[in-house]
Amino acid sequence: MRWTQTYIPTLRQKQTEAELISHQLLLRGGYIRKLASGIYLYLPLMQRVIEKFSRIVREEMNRSGAIEIHMSVLCPAEIWQTTGRYMSVGKELMRMKDRHEHEFVMCGTHEETITTLVRGEIKSYRQLPMNLYQIQVKFRDEIRPRFGLMRGREFIMKDAYTFDATQESFDVSYGKMLDAYSRIFTRAGLETVKVESDTGAMGGKAAHEFMLLVETDGGEEVIMICDKCGYAANREKATFRDTVKIKADKEMKPTEVVDTPGAATIEEVTAFLKVQPYQLVKTLLYMADNKPAAALVRGDRDVNEIKLKNALGAIELELATPAQIEEYTGAPVGFAGPVGLKDVPLIVDPMVTNLTNFIVGANADQQHIINVNIDRDFKATKVIDISLAREGDGCPMCNSTLDAKSGIEVGNTFQLGTKYSEALGAKFLDAEGKEHPIIMGSYGIGITRTPQAVLEKYFDEKGIIWPKTIAPYLVEIIPLSMDNKAQVEAAEKIYDQLTEAGIEVLMDDRNERPGVKFNDADLIGLPIRITIGDKSLKEGKVEVKARSEDKVEKIGLDSVVPAVVKLAERLN
RNA sequence: CGGGGUGUGGCGCAGUCUGGCAGCGCGCUUGCUUUGGGAGCAAGAUGUCGGAGGUUCAAAUCCUCUCACCCCGACCA
Known part of the structure; x- marks a missing residue:
């Protein structure tokens, strides 16, 4: 190709709209242009990069036995209502009506569509396993698009869906996809780390993400990694081993309400009472689907809101406002506690149950209660891990410690189980003639985001340095x-x-x-x-x-x- | 949605406080010279100052409304 015959509008000056180096390079190099917030046009060079990466993805997907199809961008809303995601996905699901006032959604992912496709045709275990995939435009009406192609609203994704009759068969299918993913990212010049992740609105049993670890500001997620045993998890999902040595008192002391004037935060209270943060228990009030819930973690820890959301089975979760806190605790922010808190479920982290004679807010202005003990002074509604892992915590799998790294997600895999097949009635008959829902998996790779992620690694002060496999x-x-x-x-x-x-x-x-x-x-x-x-x-x-x-x-x-x-x- | 900010020629910006000819750099056009790391000289073209309404003799500038975009947060691949 000749430069004068194609269209490569390079720019000399830095573009103010781009924060990330990769985004800046794509704009300046004449690879992309923005049409609207989160919506980009791919110019000739970018089109070729997409084509190159797509080819690698296709080759490896085909090699693993997956079959390419192409589904529609639009989907009747009814199907999403059937699986419940019409409600649970929320506003990021783009909804619209046609001229007959029929409701449609623009797919951000295609579980509903493909399950609908398959349910009529797959009736026998003999037709399984099967793996169908497509490379197609997705639309998610993100609250705040940013970072160019990294978090656009419209983007291209490869999404694959597996269908299996048995768990053993599914494990094989899932393993094949993990292998294919490793090959794909290696070929694109990327070293990725496979991490455990939360399933989010996708639902299902378990999930993994393929992360590119970066040193630039491009990281969108924090990964907890153990160098020794290889444990790796998205921070949303990560568990950890507590390394703080707690001295448990032999006897429970009587509770006592103490005045703590001007001491609302953990720092202020520990300074005022001359105690360590881990002798306190934080009580944080949340609104889960518009109902209050209290989260109790040890004073030196933070709440992992994803874990809390899952523990509550909530769709929407947010911190209560100061007004709501006063309404439910009768005290201003900073003095909430579990003792005497009525009509609010108490979700308690296991690390709290190891404490004796700890300190909590008194649900009264400028007061705390000391020598509080769980079960004696209040009852947990549920004891479950809701603490956020952090660097230096013990690895949950071995005796080493966890590191925190910044990463960009370039692929994900979900073990969906039978969530969609049951909801939409995708069932097959086994060898005995018994009916079962198909066991499903879903697997995504960001076709447009991955090349940009590559650029967070491959550049110097003068510009891009493409790996040869995806260079235009x-x-x-x-x-x-x-x-x-x-x-x-x-x-x-x-x-x-x-x-x-x-x-x-x-x-x-x-x-x-x-x-x-x-x-x-x-x-x-x-x-x-x-x-x-x-x-x-x-x-x-x-x-x-x-x-x-x-x-x-x-x-x-x-x-x-x-x-x-x-x-x-x-x-x- | 909450907080902060920006809209002025293709790109990057000044001008707005304090109303009075709409400017600068890059790019673009033409000519001459130049040609191994973003050329020089000369001559040019290009704007509904995001939009609507208002105040005023006069509005990019002041007021009201509105739209778009960016950053932080919540959301998320």
Whole structure:
């Protein structure tokens, strides 16, 4: 391809709308343009990157036995109402009506659609297992789109769905997808970590995410990782081993209400009463689906709201407002406690149950209660892990400690169980003629977000450095002067040779100064650059250079193809 | 939805407080020169100052309403 024949609108200046380096590079490199908040247009270079990555995904999905189909973007709302997600997904589900006033949703994921597709056709265990996938546009009306393609509202996703008759069969299908995912990300030049994750609105039994660990600001999630045993989990999901040594008193002391003037926060109370944070129990009031609930964690810990939400079975969860706190506890913020709190369920973290004679808010202004003991002074509605893991906590699987790392999610896998098949009646007959719901799994890969995630890793101060597998072209040819006949002829010749050898080439045939071409070449980041200028051409040579290296090799005009092939082999 | 901010030529911005010719840099067009890391000179073109309404002799500037976008939070791949 020739630069003047395609459309690569590079920008010199930084774009204020982009915070992340990867987003900035895509805009400046002429890969994408924004149409509206969270909605992007893919320009020719981006289109090629998407095509490259999609091809890798297709090849590996096909290799694992999955079959490609294509489903609709729209789906009758009725099906989403049947599975309950019409309610549970909330406002991010884009809803609309057609001219007949029939309600539709724009799919952000296709469990409902595919289960509907399959339920009529799959009747026998003999037709299973099956794995269907598509690469398609998704729409999620995110509250706050940001980071370019990383959190757009419209994006492209590969989504696969497995159907199995038995749990054993499902485990095999799930394992195949995990393997395919590892191969896909490796081929795209990414080292990913597989972590345990929360299932969220997707439902089902268990889930994993494939995370790219990054050092830039691009991380959107925190991953807890154990170096020793390999335990890795999204922070939302992570469990941990408590390493604080608690001295338990032998006897329960009588409770006592004490005045704590001006001491509402943990810091203020511990300073005032001269105690350690872990001798306190925090009582946080939440509103779960508009009903109050109290979360009790040890004073030195924070609440993991995802764990709490799951413990409560709630769809919406948010901290109570100061007014609501006064309404339910009778005291201002900072003095809530479990003792005497009426009509509010108490969700208690197990770490609280190990404490004796601890301190809680008194549900009265400027007062706390000391020497409180669970079961004697209040009863837990439910004891369940609701603490947020943090760096330095003990690994739940071994005796080491957890590290916190920043990551970008590029893929996910969900063990759906029979949630969708039961709701929509996708059932099969086993060998004995008994009817069962199909066991399902669902597997996503962000087709547009992954290449941007790649850029959080592959760049330098001048621009992008694509891994060769997803670069829009492998080679960029730069004739330094378009007015120089010898240079142009040499460039055309090399262009033809490379093209004939099946190598993808972009030739910068613009009538621009060398500096402009070099800078744009560095910005758009093709792996190999061939410079054609008088200096080398006098010796019958051109200059071949990898974007990722400083070294320049002078190559004879007729040896360019093998030199490029050889260089490409060495590159990432 | 809550908090903060921004809308001025294709891009980046100044001008707004204190109303008085709509500007700067880059880019763009033409010509000449130049050509190994974002050229020089000369001549040009380009704006409903986000939109609507109001105040005023006069509004980018003041007032009211409204729309879009960005950042922080909640949500989320």
